[in-house]
Amino acid sequence: MINSHDILETINMIENENLDVRTITMGISLLDCIDEDIDKACAKVYDKICRYAKDLVKTGEDISKDYGIPIIHKRISVTPVAMLAAACPTKNPVKFAQTLDRAAKTVGVNFVGGYSALVHKGFSQGDYALIESIPEALDVTERVCSSVNIGSTKAGINMDAVGKMGHVIRKTAELTADRDCIGAAKLVVFCNAPEDNPFMAGAFHGPGEADCVINVGVSGPGVVRAALAKAGDCNITEVADIVKKTAFKITRAGMLVAKEASKRLSVPFGIVDLSLAPTPAIGDSVAYILEEMGLEQCGAHGTTACLALLNDAVKKGGVMASSHVGGLSGAFIPVTEDAGMIEAARSKALSIVKLEAMTAVCSVGLDMIAIPGDTPADVISGIIADEAAIGMVNSKTTAVRLIPAIGKQAGEELNFGGLLGNGPIMDVNMKSPSRFIARGGRIPAPMQSLKN
Amino acid sequence: MNAVITVLGKDNVGILAKVSAECAAVGGNILEVTQSVLQGMFAMIMFVDITKITVPFSQLADQLAEKGEEMGVKIIVMHEDLFNAMHKI
Numbered sequence: 001m002i003n004s005h006d007i008l009e010t011i012n013m014i015e016n017e018n019l020d021v022r023t024i025t026m027g028i029s030l031l032d033c034i035d036e037d038i039d040k041a042c043a044k045v046y047d048k049i050c051r052y053a054k055d056l057v058k059t060g061e062d063i064s065k066d067y068g069i070p071i072i073h074k075r076i077s078v079t080p081v082a083m084l085a086a087a088c089p090t091k092n093p094v095k096f097a098q099t100l101d102r103a104a105k106t107v108g109v110n111f112v113g114g115y116s117a118l119v120h121k122g123f124s125q126g127d128y129a130l131i132e133s134i135p136e137a138l139d140v141t142e143r144v145c146s147s148v149n150i151g152s153t154k155a156g157i158n159m160d161a162v163g164k165m166g167h168v169i170r171k172t173a174e175l176t177a178d179r180d181c182i183g184a185a186k187l188v189v190f191c192n193a194p195e196d197n198p199f200m201a202g203a204f205h206g207p208g209e210a211d212c213v214i215n216v217g218v219s220g221p222g223v224v225r226a227a228l229a230k231a232g233d234c235n236i237t238e239v240a241d242i243v244k245k246t247a248f249k250i251t252r253a254g255m256l257v258a259k260e261a262s263k264r265l266s267v268p269f270g271i272v273d274l275s276l277a278p279t280p281a282i283g284d285s286v287a288y289i290l291e292e293m294g295l296e297q298c299g300a301h302g303t304t305a306c307l308a309l310l311n312d313a314v315k316k317g318g319v320m321a322s323s324h325v326g327g328l329s330g331a332f333i334p335v336t337e338d339a340g341m342i343e344a345a346r347s348k349a350l351s352i353v354k355l356e357a358m359t360a361v362c363s364v365g366l367d368m369i370a371i372p373g374d375t376p377a378d379v380i381s382g383i384i385a386d387e388a389a390i391g392m393v394n395s396k397t398t399a400v401r402l403i404p405a406i407g408k409q410a411g412e413e414l415n416f417g418g419l420l421g422n423g424p425i426m427d428v429n430m431k432s433p434s435r436f437i438a439r440g441g442r443i444p445a446p447m448q449s450l451k452n
Numbered sequence: 453m454n455a456v457i458t459v460l461g462k463d464n465v466g467i468l469a470k471v472s473a474e475c476a477a478v479g480g481n482i483l484e485v486t487q488s489v490l491q492g493m494f495a496m497i498m499f500v501d502i503t504k505i506t507v508p509f510s511q512l513a514d515q516l517a518e519k520g521e522e523m524g525v526k527i528i529v530m531h532e533d534l535f536n537a538m539h540k541i
Contacts, residue, residue, distance in 0.1 A: 002456070002532060004486055004497050006539040011458055011528055065510040068530035249538045256537040 010249075014069060018222035018284040019250065021257045022277050023073040024060050025198035027205035027213045027270060028052050030079040030114075038091040041084055042099040049076060049103040049112075052212055052267075057108040059264050067260075069253055076104065077203035077215075078114035086126025093130045097137035097144045104143040111186075113203030115146040118193070121155040121442070131164060135171040138183035145201035151191035151388040153395045157443040162388065165189045166381030166437070170404055173373075177406035180414050184403040185336075185368065189384050191391035191398045196271050197327040202364075202399055213270035214262045215327060218254030218318075219277040220246070222284045224310075228292045239293060240313045247274065247317030255322045273327030274318030275363060276310070278338035280421035286310075286331050287340025298340050299350030307331060308361035328397060330363025336403075336416065336423035337368050346424045352383075353429075360390050365398035370414045370425040373406040380404070382433035385443075393446050454483065454532040455502045455509070457516065461525030463494040471498065471527065474519055478512055479505045494525070499532070 013019035033044035053076055060074040078100065085093040097115050104112040115137055117127040134146050148165060151157035169184055176183035188202040195206020198215035205213075227246045228239060254272045262269035278286045287298035290306045311330045319325050333355065335341045344350035352369060359365040365387045371380075384400045391398030405414050405425045415422035457475075459467060468485070475482060481501040488495055505512060513529040520527030 002535045002539065004488070004495070006535055007456055007458060007497055008495065010535055010538055011460070011530075015528075062510065065513060066531050067534045068513070068528060069534060252537040253534060256533060 013220075013223045017220075017226045018279070018281060019220050019253070020070040020072050021216060021254050022219035022275075023075055023198050023217040024056070024071060024257065024261050025075045025077055025203055025215045025217065026053050026056050026267065027077045027196065027209055027215055029205055029209060029211045030084055031207070034084050034087045036087045038088045038095055041088065042095050045084070045096065045099050046103050049078070049100070050106050053107040053109065055265060059261060063257055063260050063264070067256065069257065071257060073110060075109050075198070075200060075203065076107070076112045077198070077205045078112065079207065080116040080118055080204050081114060082117035082124070082127045082130040083207065084126070085130045086124050089125035089129050093133045094137045094140065097133070097141050100144050101141035109143070111143050111145050111200045113145040113147065113200050114205060115144050116148060116204040118149045119158055119161045120149050120152040121158060123161070131168060134168050134187060135175050135183065138172050138186050139175040145186045145203065147188040147190055147193065147202045147204060149190045149193040150384065151392050151443070153192055153392050154445055156445040157191065157385065157388045157392055159385065159437070159442060160440045162381050162385050163437045163440060165384055166377035166379070169380050169402060170377045173404040173406050180416055181403050181406055182416055182420070185401065185416055185420050187401065189400045191388035192396060194327050194397055198273050199275065199277065199328060201401065209270070210268055212267050214258060214265065214267050215270040215273065216254050216258035216261070217273040217275055217277065217327065218250050219275065220250040221276045221278050221286045221289055223250060224276065225283070225285070225289045225292050228289065236309065240309055243310060243313035244317035247314045248321045251318040251321035269324070271324045271326030272318070272322040274314055274322070274325055274329040275327070276314055276331040278332060278334065279419055280337055280339055280342070282339055285338045285340035286333055287338050287344055291340060297347065297349040298344040299354050303354065304357050304361055307333070307358050311362040328363045332363055332367060333358055334368035334401070335426070336370065336414070336421040337419060342421070342423045345426055352426050356386060356390070359387060359398055360394060363397070365391070366400045366402065368401055368403070368420065368423070370403045370405045370423055371428045372410050372425055373404055373408050375404050375428050375430070376432070378432060378434040378437045379428060379430060381437045385433075385437070389443070392443070453501070453503050455480070455500045455512070456530050456532050456535060457498040457500055458528045458530070459494070459496040459520065459525050460528070461494060463489075464523065467496065467523060467525060470519060470523065471516065474516055475500050478507045480512070
């Protein structure tokens with residue numbers, strides 16, 4: 001029999017500490033929708049998504065009700081659209097984006113990811129067409145998310161793509177300047193992008209995946225912080241143990257939801273993504289966990305060490321709780337989506353330079369950071385190149401999601417509302433990397449031995 | 453298949469009777485009840501066999517949540533699988 005302490009602990013986690021399953025993401029392959037006639041391809045895409053995902057939202061809501069655990073998002077990831085655009089490279093791929101947006105609205109999901117291209121080694125015609133169209137696609141759609149993989153540990157970094165993405169990010173922000181530049185918040189530039197990530201905006205359904213899978217992303221920074229607060233002044237070994245135990249419980253809830261969703265939708269289970277994903281809600285913050293470990297504020301010296309411990313302990317606890325783990329799996333540090341990060345950025349305790357160091361030891365990278373509106377494209381490319389280099393050399397995923405706040409300066413604020421949150425515009429070092437970016441070419445893949 | 457019904461809040465007369473009546477009305481069989489005052493809060497936990505209930509589980513959860521509001525307490529109905537998953541290896 002279950003004991004009452006466990007029951008009350010679980011209820012407290014849900015009611016007071018924001019325990020939730022962040023997302024059920026259905027990955028759908030669109031490879032069988034490829035057609036040289038773009039209208040036919042779009043029709044096939046719309047039909048397939050609507051057919052496969054018609055019960056996704058309802059099933060998510062039912063499971064949430066049956067088990068009493070909130071499931072915040074139901075989402076869809078699809079095959080990188082550049083692969084479909086490759087069959088009709090002379091046509092404007094924005095049609096695909098509009099089709100995805102329409103399908104997302106029909107089935108009721110709040111985001112669909114996969115307006116993506118994988119160009120870590122080079123471009124095909126479809127990749128070019130898609131990357132060029134990203135600003136327009138994110139301007140004319142609401143629910144489509146885009147990502148571009150520009151580097152990997154095995155292939156090196158495609159500097160031509162890095163140079164291009166600086167301009168694409170700026171243009172996307174400019175086109176959506178009237179909506180707080182929200183387009184750029186739906187665009188991620190990756191190094192070592194995972195093919196089974198359920199989290200937006202970087203989700204896509206990799207070409208190595210099955211026709212359709214269910215991936216689940218768990219969350220729960222509030223639960224981890226509360227567990228550490230309860231433990232008081234224990235030593236750091238115990239801190240790691242507490243994080244592991246808590247991560248185990250959180251992930252088991254995610255695994256239960258994943259198994260149930262897979263069964264009810266008759267779709268194979270893919271992975272559980274063990275991530276601590278913050279929201280702007282008070283108490284649902286990764287920064288607060290780091291502060292609970294003993295930092296005056298996130299960004300203080302010691303932050304990277306605390307984050308390294310947190311990230312590792314979350315994985316150790318979570319891995320045993322799930323039969324398949326994948327995606328991004330780790331602690332997220334999106335600035336505008338995390339109440340503690342927002343405060344730290346406002347008080348200048350947290351800088352982009354410190355965030356860059358933090359990304360070397362945690363999941364993803366420079367995420368949801370508003371930068372001054374006059375930041376040149378080459379400086380953005382420089383930031384992308386640095387971040388990709390960290391990912392490439394350390395064999396981990398890194399990403400950049402920057403929002404140039406058009407018409408605004410450092411110290412002012414952007415407000416996206418909802419889960420994307422709000423935050424101050426952070427200072428950027430404006431010294432120019434233009435000559436480096438203009439060289440183009442590829443950074444060769446790094447050594448995998450002689451590691452020092 | 454069991455549900456775990458948790459009642460939290462300020463103690464008052466007839467909570468157990470009303471929750472039991474609600475369960476009985478839809479064919480839920482009460483297996484075990486524990487009740488205590490934890491951290492100054494009244495807490496009752498009930499294990500109910502829901503194999504033969506006549507309404508969908510989510511409807512029972514809604515009905516009891518509503519009943520709880522009438523009585524000024526919080527009633528949470530959850531499937532036992534969640535607790536088993538989180539607290540047992």
